[in-house]
Amino acid sequence: VKSAKKDYSFSNRGKTLEDELDESNAYYLANGIAVIHKKPVPVQIVKVDYPSRSAAVIREAYFKTPSTTDYNGIYHGHHIDFDAKETGISSSFPLKNIHEHQVEHMRSVTDQGGTAFLIVKFTETERYFIVPFDLVDRAWKRMKEGGRKSIPVAELEEDAVEFHAGFRPRLDYLGAIAKLGIS
Amino acid sequence: VKSAKKDYSFSNRGKTLEDELDESNAYYLANGIAVIHKKPVPVQIVKVDYPSRSAAVIREAYFKTPSTTDYNGIYHGHHIDFDAKETGISSSFPLKNIHEHQVEHMRSVTDQGGTAFLIVKFTETERYFIVPFDLVDRAWKRMKEGGRKSIPVAELEEDAVEFHAGFRPRLDYLGAIAKLGIS
Numbered sequence A, B: 001v002k003s004a005k006k007d008y009s010f011s012n013r014g015k016t017l018e019d020e021l022d023e024s025n026a027y028y029l030a031n032g033i034a035v036i037h038k039k040p041v042p043v044q045i046v047k048v049d050y051p052s053r054s055a056a057v058i059r060e061a062y063f064k065t066p067s068t069t070d071y072n073g074i075y076h077g078h079h080i081d082f083d084a085k086e087t088g089i090s091s092s093f094p095l096k097n098i099h100e101h102q103v104e105h106m107r108s109v110t111d112q113g114g115t116a117f118l119i120v121k122f123t124e125t126e127r128y129f130i131v132p133f134d135l136v137d138r139a140w141k142r143m144k145e146g147g148r149k150s151i152p153v154a155e156l157e158e159d160a161v162e163f164h165a166g167f168r169p170r171l172d173y174l175g176a177i178a179k180l181g182i183s
């Protein structure tokens, strides 16, 4: 039905990639498919008030740089670890969206036998890619050697796994990573 | 050397279990043994100030109840998930230290093939136990059926894995969980 389709598509406008992933992870959990959670935002707490008879209030705190990726968990016995990145640029994924320590974290996870990747959403074109760690690492090294500071979409089309938004789950990214050798 | 031993032991007094685990996880990471991190404390952020030329300041935030355990990661390809609990009581571990949703989280992880457990430290006697999820689950069900609200130390001695503090790493809890069938 056209109107229903329109409504559905409308209802998803403005959703961030993180909202879409939270929804999808809730679906995976409720259906016994995987246990994957977003980590809380790391904050440095400096001052807390303890009013009598009510909850403690944090009155001074600062955002800290995350030392790892934002999501991890377990899927069919496999350790899964990833970060979610949105970009408004349509032709390439700028590497300034990742931090050195995130790359190092993904490397450590890979070395231990886990599956590490990025999920990249191009908000203008509504395209989603799973970017396996080896591609992230290759692009990162290339940049450090003076090469380009982004991964072109053409390279993602070649070596990453594209997937599409659906209904339940909203983003079946675990179905997509089967193509990385996980099932 | 007696005095060195004394100093060493003194330097560890007052360390919380979480400090000891952070130290141990840093050792595991630096030595390529495992990648295990503590999750940030979850807070609900209500108000943030953005002073010009300086970092954003969180001015109102509240502590949220964690929906999962505090630690997870990967060890030799295995997904590891646990919470750390200290108690000043010496004869048993009171189950009021765990939340229902933590038990359910540990169950989901176990169902997916991960290794879930508690690390319990008895601060008075300086005893440490790895309490596998099946023992937690048994005690939890017993409590819900009207039974005792704690796990006696005698039951831990029987069915949990005791381990001892050392030097590097401070707490070799991953060495201890080999006894749970992980290696």
Ligand SMILES: [Mg+2]
Binding pocket: A070, A083, A084, A085
């Ligand atoms: Mg992120």
Ligand SMILES: [Mg+2]
Binding pocket: B070, B083, B084, B085
């Ligand atoms: Mg805890």
